[in-house]
Amino acid sequence: MAKTTQAAAANFDPLARVYRALEIVAFGGDLERARFCLLPRLAGCRSILILGEGDGRCAERLLTVAPSARIHCVDSSPAMIAQAKARVAGKGGGERVTFECADVLGREFPVAGHDAVVTLFFLDCFEPEQAEAVVGRIAAALQPGARWLFADFVRPEKGLARLRARLWLAVLYAFFRWQTGLRVRALPPSEMLIEKAGFEGIAAATFQHGLLRTRLFVENRQSRIEKIQRC
Numbered sequence: 001m002a003k004t005t006q007a008a009a010a011n012f013d014p015l016a017r018v019y020r021a022l023e024i025v026a027f028g029g030d031l032e033r034a035r036f037c038l039l040p041r042l043a044g045c046r047s048i049l050i051l052g053e054g055d056g057r058c059a060e061r062l063l064t065v066a067p068s069a070r071i072h073c074v075d076s077s078p079a080m081i082a083q084a085k086a087r088v089a090g091k092g093g094g095e096r097v098t099f100e101c102a103d104v105l106g107r108e109f110p111v112a113g114h115d116a117v118v119t120l121f122f123l124d125c126f127e128p129e130q131a132e133a134v135v136g137r138i139a140a141a142l143q144p145g146a147r148w149l150f151a152d153f154v155r156p157e158k159g160l161a162r163l164r165a166r167l168w169l170a171v172l173y174a175f176f177r178w179q180t181g182l183r184v185r186a187l188p189p190s191e192m193l194i195e196k197a198g199f200e201g202i203a204a205a206t207f208q209h210g211l212l213r214t215r216l217f218v219e220n221r222q223s224r225i226e227k228i229q230r231c
């Protein structure tokens, strides 16, 4: 059983068909750029877990980018999963991509099951303690040296960019609350949680004046332990 309890996950079904169009209206192609600019760094992976996959664009892209990978997608929205299945069908996806409709907060992950995990605009759906539980549980289950591809909204450090981000985040969280019932109102410290779980950032890119950031992390617990022991 999962250690974290909560009300049912937000229901993204109403957005499944329009999600892509909405993001283009709001941010042009920048969400797509943030999602995929570091994706080629997963090329050699063989077992990739996508959490909160959404409408299947990442799984579809990974079929080409990581030709040897099996891809497992978890999402709590049946309508998103239906979109994703339709998207990858006929592109070799039937063989290599599997789907699971589940709330990640209620899901255990098999230890050493995957050599990469992808969380794109997903961890922002959680309160800080929920995000910490999800990150910790996944981190513990990944293979040594595993990769973590992250993309999400972030708050820039200062200035007009920070003010702009504050306004956008207020609008976005209000919108998702209205459409999906999402109760979260602020970003969790996702990148810090991933680092705390033993991962080291090795590449990053930002878009939209710092509002969108993608980072590639590599599991590095052993070197952290060695550093602590040397101190």
Ligand SMILES: C[S@@+](CC[C@H](N)C(=O)[O-])C[C@H]1O[C@@H](n2cnc3c(N)ncnc32)[C@H](O)[C@@H]1O
Pocket: 009, 010, 011, 012, 013, 035, 051, 052, 053, 054, 055, 074, 075, 076, 077, 080, 102, 103, 104, 105, 119, 120, 121, 122, 125
């Ligand atoms: C903001 S969308 C992002 C979708 C996609 N990753 C992208 O880059 O656009 C969040 C996705 O996470 C899923 N989701 C939200 N909370 C979840 C949970 N607790 N367990 C599993 N999936 C969840 C939603 O159904 C939705 O498809």
